[in-house]
Amino acid sequence: xxxxxxxxxxxxxxxxxxxxxxxxxxxxxxxxxxxxxxxxxxxxxxxxxxxxxxxxxxxxxxxxxxxxxxxxxxxxxxxxxxxxxxxxxxxxxxxxxxxxxxxxxxxxxxxxxxxxxxxxxxxxxxxxxxxxxxxxxxxxxxxxxxxxxxxxxxxxxxxxxxxxxxxxxxxxxxxxxxxxxxxxxxxxxxxxxxxxxxxxxxxxxxxxxxxxxxxxxxxxxxxxxxxxxxxxxxxxxxxxxxxxxxxxxxxxxxxxxxxxxxxxxxxxxxxxxxxxxxxxxxxxx
Amino acid sequence: xxxxxxxxxxxxxxxxxxxxxxxxxxxxxxxxxxxxxxxxxxxxxxxxxxxxxxxxxxxxxxxxxxxxxxxxxxxxxxxxxxxxxxxxxxxxxxxxxxxxxxxxxxxxxxxxxxxxxxxxxxxxxxxxxxxxxxxxxxxxxxxxxxxxxxxxxxxxxxxxxxxxxxxxxxxxxxxxxxxxxxxxxxxxxxxxxxxxxxxxxxxxxxxxxxxxxxxxxxxxxxxxxxxxxxxxxxxxxxxxxxxxxxxxxxxxxxxxxxxxxx
Numbered sequence: 001x002x003x004x005x006x007x008x009x010x011x012x013x014x015x016x017x018x019x020x021x022x023x024x025x026x027x028x029x030x031x032x033x034x035x036x037x038x039x040x041x042x043x044x045x046x047x048x049x050x051x052x053x054x055x056x057x058x059x060x061x062x063x064x065x066x067x068x069x070x071x072x073x074x075x076x077x078x079x080x081x082x083x084x085x086x087x088x089x090x091x092x093x094x095x096x097x098x099x100x101x102x103x104x105x106x107x108x109x110x111x112x113x114x115x116x117x118x119x120x121x122x123x124x125x126x127x128x129x130x131x132x133x134x135x136x137x138x139x140x141x142x143x144x145x146x147x148x149x150x151x152x153x154x155x156x157x158x159x160x161x162x163x164x165x166x167x168x169x170x171x172x173x174x175x176x177x178x179x180x181x182x183x184x185x186x187x188x189x190x191x192x193x194x195x196x197x198x199x200x201x202x203x204x205x206x207x208x209x210x211x212x213x214x215x216x217x218x219x220x221x222x223x224x225x226x227x228x229x230x231x232x233x234x235x236x237x238x239x240x241x242x243x244x245x246x247x248x249x250x251x252x253x254x255x256x257x258x259x260x261x262x263x264x265x266x267x268x269x270x271x272x273x274x275x276x277x278x279x280x281x282x283x284x285x
Numbered sequence: 286x287x288x289x290x291x292x293x294x295x296x297x298x299x300x301x302x303x304x305x306x307x308x309x310x311x312x313x314x315x316x317x318x319x320x321x322x323x324x325x326x327x328x329x330x331x332x333x334x335x336x337x338x339x340x341x342x343x344x345x346x347x348x349x350x351x352x353x354x355x356x357x358x359x360x361x362x363x364x365x366x367x368x369x370x371x372x373x374x375x376x377x378x379x380x381x382x383x384x385x386x387x388x389x390x391x392x393x394x395x396x397x398x399x400x401x402x403x404x405x406x407x408x409x410x411x412x413x414x415x416x417x418x419x420x421x422x423x424x425x426x427x428x429x430x431x432x433x434x435x436x437x438x439x440x441x442x443x444x445x446x447x448x449x450x451x452x453x454x455x456x457x458x459x460x461x462x463x464x465x466x467x468x469x470x471x472x473x474x475x476x477x478x479x480x481x482x483x484x485x486x487x488x489x490x491x492x493x494x495x496x497x498x499x500x501x502x503x504x505x506x507x508x509x510x511x512x513x514x515x516x517x518x519x520x521x522x523x524x525x526x527x528x529x530x531x532x533x534x535x536x537x538x539x540x541x542x543x544x545x546x547x
Contacts, residue, residue, distance in 0.1 A: 013387070013390070016387060016391075017387070017390050017391045017394050020387070020388065020391035021391055021394060021395060024391060024392075025395075025400070025403055028400070028403060028404055138538065138541065139534070139538070141541065142484075142534050142537035142538045142541060143534055143537075144488045144491040144492050144495070144507075144511070144533070144537075145488075145492055146491065146492045146495030146496065146508070146511055147491065147495070147511055147530050147533070147534075150495070150511060150514045150515070151514075151530070154514065224393075224396060227396040227398075227399075228396040228397050228398045229398075230396075230398070231398045231399070231402065231492075231496060232398075232492050232495060232496055235496045236495070236496075246399060246402060247402065247496055247498075250402040250403065250498060251497070251498075258399075258402065258403055259403075261399065262395060262399045262400070262403060265395065265396050265399055266391075266394040266395050269393075269394045269395070269396065270394050273394075
């Protein structure tokens with residue numbers, strides 16, 4: 001019963017966050033200074049009648065309350081609107097790209113976690129922090145994603161998965177190294193080491209279970225980082241995914257597409273949060 | 286420790302050198318030397334020129350100053366906003382605290398890049414380069430506060446349960462007086478947040494610029510210079526196109542070192 005209440009509270013909070021995301025994104029875009037401007041206004045080939053039509057369209061769809069109510073009503077009915085750029089339902093544009101982005105994210109996350117976990121396990125067992133491990137991580141963190149992607153493209157080596165995996169693994173390594181190093185210094189682990197318990201048994205039986213909650217929280221942070229890196233990586237490598245679609249929508253002021261992509265991202269992050277700490281909370285509830 | 290001190294000094298030297306280069310008489314980041322586009326390094330142009338014949342060294346120096354100034358200003362705004370929201374949420378009525386943290390959650394649920402793209406794409410088509418730069422950093426500041434606010438909220442809650450806070454309540458201090466004593470105690474938490482945000486904002490601006498949604502031309506920016514690398518013909522012409530990336534990475538490493546030290 002208590003667990004059910006905890007689940008219900010989490011669901012209500014998630015819904016409230018999604019609602020806030022829709023309202024916030026719509027209001028943000030509506031009140032941005034150039035929302036009502038149209039590229040066609042700057043083209044001298046368009047006549048007065050077209051300009052009048054654009055102005056009428058702006059007046060009709062420009063009202064914040066109209067915009068907000070349309071968006072909310074649409075989302076309540078599972079309708080994310082019609083793309084302003086392509087004139088087709090947004091869901092038709094998004095669905096095929098979800099698979100591409102999902103696969104890219106999944107492969108990058110798996111590779112990143114494998115790299116970060118191996119590196120941090122090795123470096124955390126060392127007596128003193130080793131520059132050999134920390135220097136590459138610090139260097140990778142200092143390279144903007146776009147720069148790393150461009151350099152990979154120019155070098156003809158590596159692809160979107162590698163770039164995202166390197167970025168994520170550097171970030172994850174930093175936290176994992178600290179967490180594992182702390183765990184290695186726990187008195188019971190020191191005692192076990194002194195008694196000659198094998199390292200792999202210590203890692204599997206004691207270290208990893210004890211840092212489980214931190215690792216799952218870090219996993220949800222990884223998803224946020226991966227989603228932020230998605231746009232430059234997909235744009236630079238020309239991957240037909242959700243990030244590239246959102247970038248195109250941003251360049252062409254296609255609000256319905258941009259809003260849908262943003263809400264989907266928010267949903268992904270919220271669900272990743274669910275995977276990190278909530279089950280533990282429910283069990284203990 | 287000595288290495289970190291050296292890092293801080295190197296950063297200051299870089300900024301001073303960039304300021305000196307930009308302030309030198311006759312140097313302009315937008316001046317186009319039509320006679321020598323894509324020129325290699327020479328006495329006149331120590332790091333060569335770009336496709337429009339603009340001096341690369343002056344542009345990189347100006348980009349460094351602009352990016353650092355914008356990131357520092359945005360970071361100060363973010364930290365101030367986070368301090369305000371975090372303290373209010375911890376010491377204000379419970380309902381305000383709940384709403385503030387829910388808003389933080391909503392912001393944290395959104396990847397930065399998407400929000401930045403939403404706002405940046407909705408700028409007027411005729412926006413000047415200066416206003417595009419200002420808006421870019423303002424948006425960064427507006428979106429960067431929630432994580433910091435959460436940390437401040439936790440810190441303020443910890444302070445709320447300390448003995449001296451209990452004494453303050455017992456002595457009859459009003460809420461505003463209590464908050465006034467709390468804020469200085471949050472400085473050890475706010476300073477690292479401020480310093481951590483600076484490299485994060487520099488990277489965000491570079492990423493945004495690299496996909497064409499950053500600071501408008503002719504203002505120089507890291508992102509704009511990363512776009513140069515898309516021109517493969519230019520890469521065969523001169524290796525100096527890698528200079529901005531190398532300097533950007535060096536600056537970010539130094540900024541990270543300063544942040545870690547704090």
